[in-house]
Amino acid sequence: KAGVTQTPRYLIKTRGQQVTLSCSPISGHRSVSWYQQTPGQGLQFLFEYFSETQRNKGNFPGRFSGRQFSNSRSEMNVSTLELGDSALYLCASSLDQTEAFFGQGTRLTVV
Amino acid sequence: DQQVKQNSPSLSVQEGRISILNCDYTNSMFDYFLWYKKYPAEGPTFLISISSIKDKNEDGRFTVFLNKSAKHLSLHIVPSQPGDSAVYFCAARDPYGGATNKLIFGTGTLLAVQP
Numbered sequence: 322k323a324g325v326t327q328t329p330r331y332l333i334k335t336r337g338q339q340v341t342l343s344c345s346p347i348s349g350h351r352s353v354s355w356y357q358q359t360p361g362q363g364l365q366f367l368f369e370y371f372s373e374t375q376r377n378k379g380n381f382p383g384r385f386s387g388r389q390f391s392n393s394r395s396e397m398n399v400s401t402l403e404l405g406d407s408a409l410y411l412c413a414s415s416l417d418q419t420e421a422f423f424g425q426g427t428r429l430t431v432v
Numbered sequence: 433d434q435q436v437k438q439n440s441p442s443l444s445v446q447e448g449r450i451s452i453l454n455c456d457y458t459n460s461m462f463d464y465f466l467w468y469k470k471y472p473a474e475g476p477t478f479l480i481s482i483s484s485i486k487d488k489n490e491d492g493r494f495t496v497f498l499n500k501s502a503k504h505l506s507l508h509i510v511p512s513q514p515g516d517s518a519v520y521f522c523a524a525r526d527p528y529g530g531a532t533n534k535l536i537f538g539t540g541t542l543l544a545v546q547p
Binding site: 325327352354356363364366369371376377379409411413415417418419420421422423424425426428 | 464466468473474475476477478481521523525526531532533534535536537538539540
């Protein structure tokens with residue numbers, strides 16, 4: 322069965338702009354989590370959605386937001402981009418309380 | 433405060449030998465642990481997991497051992513292959529906030545398997 326799909330794979334944005342990233346989970350998985358990976362901070366949890374509700378949130382500013390649709394697809398949005406937002410953004414899907422499967426990630430570069 | 437720690441940034445092993453990757457954690461409430469393998473610019477690939485009610489779990493060449501009293505887990509890869517060369521992350525599921533799939537990751541160990 323198809324894995325976790327993230328689009329786009331690469332993005333270049335300018336400081337101050339906003340960006341929307343998309344994630345399609347594995348069919349049947351209702352939990353979608355987002356992570357940010359940077360060289361200095363490693364893999365950091367952003368938020369988790371389950372059945373269209375945000376179930377958990379990490380320590381990121383309000384510029385980072387997300388949502389989940391009825392088909393479990395999820396989007397995350399970053400507004401007023403800063404240089405420090407350059408990172409690999411990863412989406413993970415889970416059935417629930419089981420192993421999480423990750424997508425290939427979206428590489429965001431802010432210039 | 434780093435709750436999941438991988439104290440060895442890198443490890444080099446000869447092909448065919450055993451690779452042992454270590455992970456320590458500080459929170460005794462953690463009840464589920466996972467290991468992931470990651471190549472640069474790609475998403476982590478799930479390898480193996482273990483619940484805190486077990487002390488060992490095997491899947492092919494991969495075995496994870498959990499020592500709850502020492503708050504320590506390790507991943508054994510036998511035999512090691514050049515294709516195993518990657519960064520390995522240990523992760524623990526956050527025990528707080530009710531039902532959640534939030535994972536707390538270690539900083540990773542770069543494994544190099546020499547032919």
